[in-house]
Amino acid sequence: MNKQYVDQVRKFNREYAKVLGRIDQEIYNQPFSLTEARVITEISTRGECTATEIRENLGIDRGYMSRMIHRLEEEHVILKKQALEDKRQFLLYLTEYGKKIYSELVEQAKQGVERMLHTIPERNLSRLTESMQTIESILLKKETVQPEVIIRPYQVGDIGYVAHLHGKLYKNTYNFGPLFEYYVMKGLSEFMMDHDGGELWVAEVNGDIAGSIAITRFDEKTAQLRWFVIDENYHGLGIGKKLMETAIQFSKDQEYQRIFLWTVNILNAARHLYGKYGFVLTEEKENDQWTGSRLTEERWDVELS
Template structure:
C-alpha cells in the first residue's frame, strides 16, 4: 500500500467505529447526563479523591464548563468535596454513594448497548475483536502507560486449572480452608468444562498475568448463577472486581436472564460489600462444617434483572 492508501484506510476505519460508537452514545447519554458529564463521573469512579483541575486537564474540558458541572453534581448529591491535607486551597472530589449508583446505571446501560452489538458474535470472535482493539490502542498510545493494563477476556484452554489454583491458594492462606474446598471448586469447573451452554468464564489479566476470574452458569431458563469469582490479592485496588462484575452481569442481560444468584460465606466482607453495591440482597443462610475447622455461614445473594 502507498502512504495515501494507508491514510485512507485509517480514515475509513475511523468513520466506521465513530459512527457505531456514536449510536451507542446517542442511546445512552444526554438524558439526564451529557457525554462530557458521563466522562467526568467515570473518571471520578476510577480515580478516588481527584481534584477538579486534574480531571479537567486529563479530559480537556473548559475551566468554566467544569466549574458549572461540579456545581451541578454537588447540588444533585453526585459528588462530595473535602479540603486537601497537603494544600488547603485544593479540594478533593469523590463520588457519593448516590453518585456511585448513577455511575453503575450508566455502566449497565452502556454494557447493554454494547452487548446488543456483539450479541451475534461467539466467544472466539469477541476475543478476536477485543484483541484487535487492544492492538490499535497499544500502537497509537505514544505515552508510556503509568498504570498496569487490565484486560478481561473469555478463558482459554488450560486456564480452568489455574482458576482452581487461585481459589485453593487464596482461601487456604487467608481463611485456612482445607483441601476439600479446592476439590469442590475443581468439581464444579470440570462440570462447566463438559457443558458450558448458557454460561461463560472470564479471565482478568494484568500486564498479561492472570489476576482473577468470574463465571456465569445457567441454573434455569431465566436464572443464572454467578460463580468462581476470585482475585489474586496482589492485584487488589485496580478496580478488577468491578470490571469482572460488569462483564458477568452484562452477559446475563445479553442472554436474557431475569434473575442472578450467588453463594458466598459471611467472612468475605469485601466481596459482600461489592455484591450489595451491585444490588444483590442476602436471601438465605446455612451452616457449613466442611471447608474449615470452624463452622462457616454460607449465604445466598440474589439480584433481579427484570424482563
C-alpha cells in the same frame, strides 16, 4: 510523621542495598569503580554535560569529582571541549574507547540482574517491576503508569489456574482445607463439559492472570454467578468491578431475569461489592466442611428485570 513509615523505608533501603551491592561487586570488580561507572553512564545518557551537572546529580564531592575526571581523561575514556556559549565551561563527552567501556558496563549489568532474577517465578517478576515503577513514580513524582487490565473469556489452560487461585487464596487467607478445593475443581470440571448459556472470564494484568468470574445457567430464567476470585497481589486496580460488570452484562444479553450466588459470611469485601450491584441476602446455611470452624454460607440474589 508515623515512625512506622520511617522504619519500614529504612528497612527496605538496607535490604535493597544488599541485593544491588552483591551485583555491583560482581560487575565493578575491574579498573573502574562504581562511582566512575555512574559518571560514565551519566555522560553517555546526557550526551553532553558539565562536571558540575554530574557532580550535583550524583552527589559527588567536588575534589573527588575533579580527580576522577582527570583520571578518566588520562585513560582516554572522556574528553573535554570548551562550551561555545560560555568559554568558562567545559563539556564532557565519551571517546570511542569510552563508548566501548560503557557498552561493556551495560552488558555486565544486564547479566548481573538476569542472574538475580533467574530464580524468581515469572508472575512475581511482574509484581516486582510494577512495585519498582510505583516507588519511582512516588519518590520522583512521576506520573504513574497504570497496569493494563484485560477481561477475556477463558482459554485452554486457564481452568486449572482458576482452581489454583481459589485454593491458594482461601488456604492462605481463610485456612480452607482440601474439600473446598475439591468443590471448586468439581464445579469447574462440570462447567468444561457443559457450559451452554454460561461463560467464564479471566482478568489479566500485563499478561498475568489476576482473577476470574463465571456465569452458569441454573434454569431458563436464572443464572448463577460463580468462581469470582481476585489474586490478593492485584487488589486496588478495579478488577472486581470490571469482572462483575462483565458477568452482569452477559446475563442481561442472555435474557436471564435474575442472578444468584453463594458466598460465605467472612468475605466482607466481596459481600460489600455484591451489595453495590443490587444483590441482597436471601438464604443462609451452616457449613463445617471447609475449615476447622463453622461457617455460614449465604445466598445472594439480584433481579435483572
